[in-house]
Amino acid sequence: MMFTRRNGLHCVPGDFCIDPVRSTHTAVITHGHSDHARRGMQHYITHKHTAPILRHRLGNNINVTELEYDQQIKLGDAWISLHPAGHVIGSAQVRVEHQGEVWVCTGDYKRDSDPIAAPFQPIVCDTFVTECTFGLPIYQWPDMQLVMRDVHAWWQQNILSGRTSVIHVYPLGKAQRLLCALDQSIGTVYVDDSIHATNQVIVNTGIPVPQYSRLPVATADGLVLTSAGGSANTQHGPNGNVNTLHGPNTRLSLATASGWNVSQKRFDSNGARGFVVSDHADWPTLIQTVKDVNCSRVIAMHGDTSAFVKFLRQQNTEAFDISEILTE
Ligand SMILES: [Zn+2]
Ligand SMILES: [Zn+2]
Missing domain, CATH: 3.60.15.10 (Ribonuclease Z/Hydroxyacylglutathione hydrolase-like)
Structure with missing residues (x-):
């Protein structure tokens, strides 16, 4: 052998x-x-x-x-x-x-x-x-365009109800895939420090990554990509960044993007929305x-x-x- x-x-x-x-x-x-x-x-x-x-x-x-x-x-x-x-x-x-x-x-x-x-x-x-x-x-992946249609509808709904959208993703792979697919005419896209650092490494190889804004301050119409913490607990630190969004007036709507979401409920026990995106x-x-x-x-x-x-x-x-x- x-x-x-x-x-x-x-x-x-x-x-x-x-x-x-x-x-x-x-x-x-x-x-x-x-x-x-x-x-x-x-x-x-x-x-x-x-x-x-x-x-x-x-x-x-x-x-x-x-x-x-x-x-x-x-x-x-x-x-x-x-x-x-x-x-x-x-x-x-x-x-x-x-x-x-x-x-x-x-x-x-x-x-x-x-x-x-x-x-x-x-x-x-x-x-x-x-x-x-x-x-x-x-495990059969839906068309990415259909998934993004759902992501965008969720984001727009969150803006209407005054909530900042937060999607938990891996910093290498999923973060860039979503960043490239998000429609930034809807609102501002933010990433945490760990995703930003990974983006810098990728850009230095000559592969472009779309523009984005950075935490810690996100506007109410924002969509935040964060790699911090587990599925949907946003009280993470020390560099979790999303906790800095927590203020007296900050309300969040949480989501995950993973292949495992096929076999999980549409919303997990933390109320996070599950989008099916897999690498x-x-x-x-x-x-x-x-x-x-x-x-x-x-x-x-x-x-x-x-x-x-x-x-x-x-x-x-x-x-x-x-x-x-x-x-x-
Ligand atoms: Zn592996
Ligand atoms: Zn891998």
């Missing part, structure tokens, strides 16, 4: 790990989210647009080799290259070739269009190691992508894989949960 599960995904002939969980000498990083890019690696190898995200999160003194998409390098006895995953800026699938056998590891990916992330590119392979965050048939593949695109890469074997990881593996086997595709086929 070309890979084991040691320290995330360990490539045996290449002697490197993909998105390792513990310190190692050579780490190939698919993208900048914290569950994939961790500190403590002697050598990071990643796409050139993920590198500044890593420096921003992990410090300027990390040792990074930056690759273009499609650029091939040799690690040990394996050739590797990175290919767009469509998930967030710089996100990459890792193609690994050894003695004519090709594996592709997706990291997180999506097929929906994104104003910042380069579009997912299906790579033909023998073994396809796919994420499976939303591996259930209920992951939904059920139909997980299945379509397996067809597109024309592989002979699928290994599913990163999520509850059982329904997806079962479905693929019913379609006569050889499929496994990662723990069934790769040794530790």
